[in-house]
Amino acid sequence: MTKPIRIAVLGASGYTGADLVRLALTHPRIEIAALSANAKAGQTMAQVWPHFAPYPRLPALVRAEEIDWAGIDAVFGCLPHAASAELLSQVKGPKIIDLSADFRLKDAATYADWYGGAHPAPALLPGAVYGLTEYARMALAETTIAACPGCYPTAVLLGLLPLVEAGLIGIDRITINALSGVSGAGRSLKEANLFPEVAEAVHPYGIGHHRHMPEIEQELSLRAGAPVIISFTPHLVPMNRGELVTMIVETKASVAELREAFVGRYIDEPFVHLLPEGVAPATRMVRGSNHCVLNVFADRVPGRAIVIAAIDNLVKGSSGQAIQNFNLMFGLPETTGLEAAPLFP
Structure with a gap:
């Protein structure tokens, strides 16, 4: 055995x-x-x-x-x-x-x-190796410390890194709006997280100074070869789990070219999926799973594009990615124990 x-x-x-x-x-x-x-x-x-x-x-x-x-x-x-x-x-x-x-x-x-x-x-x-699995496989196989990314950085980086690495978007003006379920705030008792406080409302928080910002900027800057400063605003939404990020970027490339960059980077990835043209990511597509779905759309403003990505904040944004990293650290197929399909409805 x-x-x-x-x-x-x-x-x-x-x-x-x-x-x-x-x-x-x-x-x-x-x-x-x-x-x-x-x-x-x-x-x-x-x-x-x-x-x-x-x-x-x-x-x-x-x-x-x-x-x-x-x-x-x-x-x-x-x-x-x-x-x-x-x-x-x-x-x-x-x-x-x-x-x-x-x-x-x-x-x-x-x-x-x-x-x-x-x-x-x-x-x-x-x-320590920054464990965004799809970008750290070789390093994870050799390290003894994996630093699993935060949930927001996971979704943001999976949506932006292929475009930054290909030089298809500007790095001096990136605007990110993010939505997360209440589980992202942890289980400790907090008045702001009580059901009557969060139900039937959306709450922005960490405005202009959220702790995931330097993490996102660190990884984008590393791939861009130059400092990247982002605008990032997270929001708490009345659901248990799930996360969706909407990113507005400056680009001289067409949406078709941006899609080609995603295809080239993620076509063989088991957990990151570019949706068909025109299909918007939604948290219900990934709930309970280690998958990330994303897509890119043309903005009505010339020279801009909109990238949207969705994950389950507790799985791909946390524990699932941790096991994915564990698998690589122990020489196992990285999908081991993570093959379950998303829950729906």
Whole structure:
């Protein structure tokens, strides 16, 4: 028999942690060896998450400090920023797949500017690979630390990088409007996230200064070979999961040429799909899956185009992409455990 790969999930009581466990349960090579949630330590997953009632053999939740790392092959960090790097910097042996923001930015000073404090483990930053899977396969196969992108950057970068790399769009004026389900704000109790606060309304937030901005700019600048500054406005919408980004770009190329760039880059990708001409992406096309759908349209303003992309923020934007990266880090087919089709309706 093929030896299972034993994993630990830190922060299993949060939305990303729970979705990570959901996906790991059907992964043919994963054995879930440890689950942590400090505030819920001592409880079972079924007590915290009723949908895990059919899986009584899942490990009970423990404090992260109680995990015996001997024999653990990989650890998924599903913790808030700062707390994640502080804890993971003490872990020796397992490969690290981090879903927080702690290893995404290469510059510790930039991290401090945007996250309000010094980086907890700056010495680890040079060795971390930014895990936008479709653009990091070779590096992921050799690294011990994968920094999984944020949900907004995942959708934005998948929609813009082919055009930036081909030199088809301007890099000095990119406007991004983004919509996300409430799960993107996490599970902690916040008045602004209560049902009466979010239902029947759309809320912009992080206006002009959202923490995903430097991450997007870092990766676009790297591919463009020049500094890229974006305009980015996220919005909270009254749905549980899903994310849609609309990006307005300056271009001298035709929409047909932009589509050709997407085809050339994504034709063989298992999870990124250019929709037929004229079909608009929607979150219902990808709900519960690791897929991204995108398309490009002509703007009525000459010299502009509109790129739209949709993902599930908890899967391709978080836990699914984390498992995709895990697969590459352990030499597995990257689609392993991620083949499920989207949920509809």
